[in-house]
Amino acid sequence: MSEVELCPRLSKAMDLIGKRWTGLIIYQLLDGPKRFSEMESALPVSGRLLSERLKELEKEGVVARKVYEEAPVRVEYTLTSKGEGLKAAIDGIEQWSKVWLS
Amino acid sequence: MSEVELCPRLSKAMDLIGKRWTGLIIYQLLDGPKRFSEMESALPVSGRLLSERLKELEKEGVVARKVYEEAPVRVEYTLTSKGEGLKAAIDGIEQWSKVWLS
Numbered sequence: 001m002s003e004v005e006l007c008p009r010l011s012k013a014m015d016l017i018g019k020r021w022t023g024l025i026i027y028q029l030l031d032g033p034k035r036f037s038e039m040e041s042a043l044p045v046s047g048r049l050l051s052e053r054l055k056e057l058e059k060e061g062v063v064a065r066k067v068y069e070e071a072p073v074r075v076e077y078t079l080t081s082k083g084e085g086l087k088a089a090i091d092g093i094e095q096w097s098k099v100w101l102s
Numbered sequence: 103m104s105e106v107e108l109c110p111r112l113s114k115a116m117d118l119i120g121k122r123w124t125g126l127i128i129y130q131l132l133d134g135p136k137r138f139s140e141m142e143s144a145l146p147v148s149g150r151l152l153s154e155r156l157k158e159l160e161k162e163g164v165v166a167r168k169v170y171e172e173a174p175v176r177v178e179y180t181l182t183s184k185g186e187g188l189k190a191a192i193d194g195i196e197q198w199s200k201v202w203l204s
Contacts, residue, residue, distance in 0.1 A: 011126060013199035018120025024113060082202045089194030096191055097115035100184045 016060060017089065021045050021053050026083060027090050029063065033078040062086070118162060119191065123147050123155050128185060129192050131165065135180040164188070 017023050024043055028034055036054075040047050054077060057063035062083040068074040079086075119125050126145060130136055138156075142149050156179060159165035164185040170176040181188075 007126075007129070007196070007199075009199035009203040010129065010196050012203055013195050014120070014125035015122070017195060018116070018122070018125060020117070020120070023116035023120060024109075027109070027112065085198050085202055086194075089191055089198055092188075092191030092194045093115050093119060094109070094112050096187050097109075097111035100187055101111040101114055 016062075017086065019053070019056075021049065022057065023090065023093070025050070025053055025057065026062065026079065026086055027094070029077060029079045029083065030087055030090060033066070033076045035074065035076055039077065057083070118164075119188065121155070121158075123151065124159065125192065125195070127152070127155055127159065128164065128181065128188055129196070131179060131181045131185065132189055132192060135168070135178045137176065137178055141179065159185070 017026070021043060025039065028039055028042060036047075036050070039054075040050055043050065045053075054063060054065070058065055060082075061080055064078050064080050066076045066078060068076070119128070123145060127141065130141055130144060138149075138152070141156075142152055145152065147155075156165060156167070160167055162184075163182055166180050166182050168178045168180060170178070
């Protein structure tokens with residue numbers, strides 16, 4: 001039996017996390033809720049692409065979008081429990097990068 | 103200062119691991135050395151693409167290619183120490199996928 005047959009979930013997880021910017025978006029949010037503008041200024045990514053990635057992560061239930069009815073309206077992105085669950089994986093990648101990448 | 107400025111290595115690590123098939127190739131090799139044909143039959147990927155990914159991982163120092171001078175010649179792929187270092191990250195992704203993906 002193939003690995004992919006054994007591990008369709010692992011395959012899906014790799015595709016989800018591995019998509020360009022997705023890991024770094026989650027990494028940012030592990031630090032706490034962020035406004036769209038904060039994330040945009042912290043990543044060398046267009047607003048359009050960041051918005052697309054955030055929508056994908058919302059659809060996957062990894063990120064939640066919270067609207068605060070203030071003036072002006074404040075919108076924040078935060079990790080759900082599913083998103084927080086990625087902490088060990090992201091930490092593992094970060095630790096590895098510190099040891100092995102120059 | 104941006105996250106990417108703070109974490110160029112994390113960004114590079116995400117790009118490396120996130121590339122399609124790369125994570126699953128490393129996952130397979132965490133189980134032990136594999137011949138090319140074993141990996142090819144275990145992943146729904148063309149031989150050409152698998153070969154390309156393995157060459158990239160060799161170049162990054164994550165995978166080593168060992169040639170055994172038998173008849174016929176046997177070629178095996180194995181993780182280097184740098185590759186083994188990804189175990190925690192891959193385990194983290196696998197655990198998360200078991201809990202959160204259906």
